[in-house]
Amino acid sequence: MGLRKKNVLPGFGLSLGYTVFYLSLVVLIPFAALFSRTAQMSFMEFWDTISSPRVVASFWLSLYTSLSAASLNAVMGLLVAWVLVRYHFPLKTLVDALVDLPFALPTAVAGISLTTLYSVNGPLGKHLARWGIEVAYTPLGIIVALTFIGLPFVVRTLQPVLEDLDVEIEEAAASLGASRMKSLLYVVFPNLLPALLTGFALSFARAFGEYGSVVFISGNMPMRTEICPLLIMTKLEQFDYIGATAIAVVMLLVSFMMLFTINLLGWWSRKRTSSAA
Template sequence: MSIATLLRSPPLRFRQPSALPGFGLTFGFSVTYLSLIVLIPLTVLVVRASGLGLDGLWQTATSPRVAAALKLSFGVSFAAAALNAVFGLLVAWVLTRYAFPGRRLLDAIVDLPFALPTAVAGIALTAIYAPNGWIGALLVPFGISVAYTPLGIFVALVFIGLPFAVRTVQPVLADLDREIEEASATLGASRAQTVVRVILPSLLPAVLTGFALAFGRAVGEYGSVIFIAGNMPFVSEIAPLLIVIQLEEFNYTGATAIATIMLAISFASLLAINLIQAWSRRRFGHV
């Protein structure tokens, strides 16, 4: 962008014009509320961990046990969120575009991971996928172990993250104008071309939002994972569990250091996802 273009651009305004009054009051309340609930606690966490210095934080992050836990937590969370983004779109499509007996019941079942206590979910998943469980027993002859392995963590994170992927895409899909699809078919596009070139670009921002929410939820998940993971260091030990272990050993500095590292990685990951989402909105338009 040239200097002349910048000079011709209208000045940035802190307050956007609106016919509704009360901007100053609502803005101040929002900033105060977010500061008390989010910013101040996170700032205290970072300040507490800063006592170690950058060298101390780096040594903590690169220690073999912490590095293995962080790699497992973020790697499995990313994989689970990616799978939920794909199948969440499929579930939302079925619930939105088709009418069939039991559709409302299936729609309500999607929200069960929201209401179910995470510990109950972990116990249920462990009972099902254990070597003597309903599904686990069927997988044992094939040499597949789910419970007490990273695969069990993946299953738990898929379970708790699916509603985020479905509920973010479903309303956008319901509001999608079907006349656009009919126009695409009228112009000679096949069904596959209509899905790939017309429908999916419009749903991409919502899919990315669902992915980000599922990823953020999975990274911090604890209750449903500790039962099915087995919690073996360097194998199935997640970073949130390592923080709890540090707290039980009264190593508060180490716990805050690991938490700060998780916070930094999570913020960087979500920021990258939001930038991609903003680009997709500019590229394909807002629906």
């Protein structure tokens, strides 16, 4: 009740009620179902399922390919967002729209076209193969697919922040004698960091659970290029619903921990910049 007094805007109760209801319907209930299914197995069964060599191999593969893709996106996405916000050039709207393409494209289509491009006989893969670099059907191929689908997350979270960034702050830094590099590192970057972390986290979370595009380019070789979601599919194919949810629960916990840590980092860096200002 005490909360009500503080709010000047009307409709707090209704909107909060609706938010909680909606989140329960869309997010919490499916998750609860997932956990309750896993609860049907004993701890030993659960442990046996998630610690089998193939499952462990797929966890590591999914984890490091998703992290690599998200890191790559964080760097390149920052560059793209910077160029799109700070410079003016012909066909800028078109380039801006291109960024969203990985959102719009069905993931299977993305997977098939990337595989065609990067297989050893493909237009790009052919040349890479000459230098001994194989992309399709290797972990590198998985990283390529995950980078593709994750790019918009970084660009779209950074763009509004960059737009809001006051140019005057940079001018102030310059007038106080900071070099261009120095003002980028100490003035611009700290302001971008929270959004960059969010973009990284979203890109990672999306990549970690991605199935559609990866199965085409990964080659699905046991112990080498089987991603975690594929193992869930193989369990389902045996009608082993509980085994599938066991892997899903672990994936969920990993994702949640990652997102939570990154949110914490974002919160910490926001606090740091605001207290410094």
